[in-house]
Amino acid sequence: MRAVTWNVNGLRACEKKGFADFFSQIDADFFCIQETKMQEDQLSALKWSAEAAGYHAYWNSAEKKGYSGTAVFAKQEPLAVTREMETGGVANEGRVLTLEYPEFFLVNAYVPNVRRDLCRIPLRMEWEDALRNHLTALDAKKPVLYCGDMNVAHQPIDLKNAKSNEGNAGYTAEERGKMTELLAAGFADAFRVLYPDRTDAYTWWSYMGRAREKNVGWRIDYWLISERLREKLHDVIIHAEIMGSDHCPLEMQIDL
Numbered sequence: 108m109r110a111v112t113w114n115v116n117g118l119r120a121c122e123k124k125g126f127a128d129f130f131s132q133i134d135a136d137f138f139c140i141q142e143t144k145m146q147e148d149q150l151s152a153l154k155w156s157a158e159a160a161g162y163h164a165y166w167n168s169a170e171k172k173g174y175s176g177t178a179v180f181a182k183q184e185p186l187a188v189t190r191e192m193e194t195g196g197v198a199n200e201g202r203v204l205t206l207e208y209p210e211f212f213l214v215n216a217y218v219p220n221v222r223r224d225l226c227r228i229p230l231r232m233e234w235e236d237a238l239r240n241h242l243t244a245l246d247a248k249k250p251v252l253y254c255g256d257m258n259v260a261h262q263p264i265d266l267k268n269a270k271s272n273e274g275n276a277g278y279t280a281e282e283r284g285k286m287t288e289l290l291a292a293g294f295a296d297a298f299r300v301l302y303p304d305r306t307d308a309y310t311w312w313s314y315m316g317r318a319r320e321k322n323v324g325w326r327i328d329y330w331l332i333s334e335r336l337r338e339k340l341h342d343v344i345i346h347a348e349i350m351g352s353d354h355c356p357l358e359m360q361i362d363l
Contacts, residue, residue, distance in 0.1 A: 109133070110135055110213075112139045113141075113357070114217070114353075116142050121351045121352050122153055127155040133356070137180070139177070139213075140179075141215070141255050143166070143175075143176035146176075162180040163181050163184050165179045165181070167191070167203065169200045169201040170199035170201075175200045175202060176217070177255070181213075185213075190204060192240075202218070205245070210363060211249055212245045212246075214241075216238065216255040218234070218259070220258050221277075223276055235288075239289050242292070250332070250333040251294070251332070252330065252331075252333075252336075253330070255329070257286070257328065259277055259286050259327060261283055261296070261326075267307075277325060278325075294331045294334065297330040298329065301343055309324025310324070310357055312353060313353070314353055322347075336361065341362060343359050345357055346358060
């Protein structure tokens with residue numbers, strides 16, 4: 108099974124930069140996107156269509172136009188689809204989509220950014236706790252595949268300039284601690300399962316200072332899997348060559 112996650116930083120903008128070409132080329136079973144920045148009633152603005160490509164499309168859009176939002180495009184129709192979480196979290200921002208299948212749950216999330224002045228750390232901590240509860244409740248029923256823009260570089264190896272970024276948004280002790288808690292609750296970072304020591308492996312680059320050209324980046328997009336799925340992993344591929352957003356697609360191949 109091949110699954111992809113990508114923060115497209117606005118699907119309408121990304122479509123103009125080759126989104127449909129990559130979508131067709133990768134031929135994934137599941138294609139999860141974050142930061143769609145659009146409502147379903149704006150789909151007519153796209154030349155590309157998931158349904159026309161043979162996929163079922165599930166959207167969770169923010170109430171605020173042009174902001175946040177998630178979507179999952181799936182070849183196989185799920186048993187059920189849940190938007191947001193039962194408790195806690197950020198309301199009306201379109202940040203979570205959960206698809207249930209006979210043998211697993213697929214969860215796609217766009218984790219709230221704490222902002223440069225860190226004013227959203229309390230909200231982020233509440234959201235992280237709610238999400239962990241959501242994932243562990245699912246994991247008690249069947250294995251979980253969790254992906255998305257998690258807005259945190261977990262370890263020093265996960266960003267180019269760890270020392271100078273300590274305490275900055277995306278690399279605070281609070282955010283990193285919540286990722287540690289989530290992994291300890293029964294989940295594994297699929298990329299690090301296979302590539303524990305790989306350096307210079309990033310999924311996001313600032314638009315400033317030719318950061319992408321220099322590969323001065325952060326690994327903040329992830330596939331996390333239930334611990335019991337470790338042995339089923341085949342590969343996790345960072346498609347840093349694919350443009351269209353300040354993030355790049357992250358592909359996971361797993362036997363399910």
